[in-house]
Amino acid sequence: MEIRQKGYQRWQGELTPARFHWLPIARAGIRAVWKKKYAKLVLSLCASSFLVFLAAVYASTKPELKILGELVRMLKSDAELFKTFYSNGFLTFMLIILSVFSGADLVAADLKFKAFPLYFARPLTRVDYLAGKLAVILFYLLAFTLLPGVLLLLFKMLFSGSLAVAPRVLLALAAFPLVESACLAALTLALSSLSANVKFVQIGIFLVYIFSNNLALILKAIFKSDTAMLVSLPANVQQLGSLLFGLRPQYRFPAGLSLLLPLAVTALSLWLLAWRVRRAEAGA
């Protein structure tokens, strides 16, 4: 055995306290998602919405092209453009797919393979662990919401030759994807922490999306009230967009509730997540 020839060798370097302890977790997670089977396909589909809107923005500055007429007509204002981009059904659906793809296994796999003693024997706190895992989902969600939103704005300025943009739109441009991504990321991780079976977690995330909308439609049919749409994830996305971009709400219930609801879901999910990870650490 080699050990007899070489023996244990000490490491001569020095441990340097990291400024962001969560960063290696985030980096490893982002890399792991990128290496997954079908990653390129899923990410390309997520980007397709941006490409369509980019074409529409270009077409809106070149009326002679006469392409994407209906979409171009919808994008009368910046607020309308970005609200439609962020809350369009296809992007919302793809963000759910992306959450499932990038986040369902983040905590569930650690539970399944009992990885917690390996993490928590390091100079990591539960907050570092959770921040690292959340950063993975946030990275991908923001890469297909905030980043294309900013790019759309830049391209719009470039195509139209005007730098004019309302401050509220600028604020909403950042706030909408941040609220939406934070809520989806926290909810995904919370569901991921509930089971060591990744399949159950994936189904759970889909159920939240599909079941919430179907339940809302059933309740709306029974009570004949738009307030029932408050339980629908896609409806709340629409309503939140209207609220932040200052547009007329699509549903007749206070739009402010569609801001409070994701914030409450985020807070509840983070609490659940922290509780589950605390239990996992104690049992490590």
Add this chain to the structure above:
Amino acid sequence: MDEIIRLENIRFRYRDVEAVRGVSLALPAGVFGLLGPNGAGKTTLMKLLLGFLRPASGVGAVMGLPLDDGQRGRRRLVGYMPESDCLLPGMDAVALTAYLGELSGMPRQEAMKRAHDVLYYVGLEESRYRAVETYSTGMKQRLKLAQALVHDPRLLLLDEPTSGMDPAGRKEMLELVRDIAAQGSMSIILSSHLLPDIESTCRQVVIMNRGGIAAQGAIADLKKDRRNVYEIRAVGAAAALYAALGARGWKVEEKDQGLALVTPPGAGGVEELFRVALQAGAQVRHFRPSRTSLEDAFMDVIRGSDGN
């Protein structure tokens, strides 16, 4: 550093079960075995040392850093090889070890270089690029040791390091532990219920039972207590001999293969043994001072602490 561990009256309970009962312990730098039957509180004590669990009462410090504070600093100085079969899926051994090194505070490049070194050291050089999910139990044990060593800790906590390994793998694992101990730069606490593992790697031992410290000290000292015990094999009227010895206050413990351990009531008394054998009509065919194993000493300690 004078002491690697100092605990004063540490208590911890899992709901109705008091898993650690007022443990006080002071260990200087060195290699220690943590012995105890299943459920003695060894793993819970390790979790308390690492900060996975918070003691209900009591104070303590690991490597001079208090249990209730300085968790990051403490964990930077400690390497932990857990008992459970844990791994990070989707990685090969190099990526996993380097990643955990990085989480310990090693620069990225250094962590990668060191990962290769420690994997080579534990004997995983051939399979370091294989996905860890495909590893056998023995390979996983080696990998767990590698990840505990990657940041060159000052204190190494090994929880059942030979668990599930075949005899050859177990021997190699114990050789690794002995080699690390021989370097003298790292203190080791090896928790096991396998007495030969402890005996072959440690000179000092802490015995736990029912959540408390039942005994602590040098293994040689623990064995010393049983020097006045003799191992005999009698033929003929062996039963009459044992009865006669018992009547004279000797302690007689019959073992397998016709052997018996006999302890005279006071010091000496060997002549009396042969005299009684002659009277009883028994022949003593085998006689020697009992070679006390750690197991004997351990069982004595456990019985003693159970009786208290």
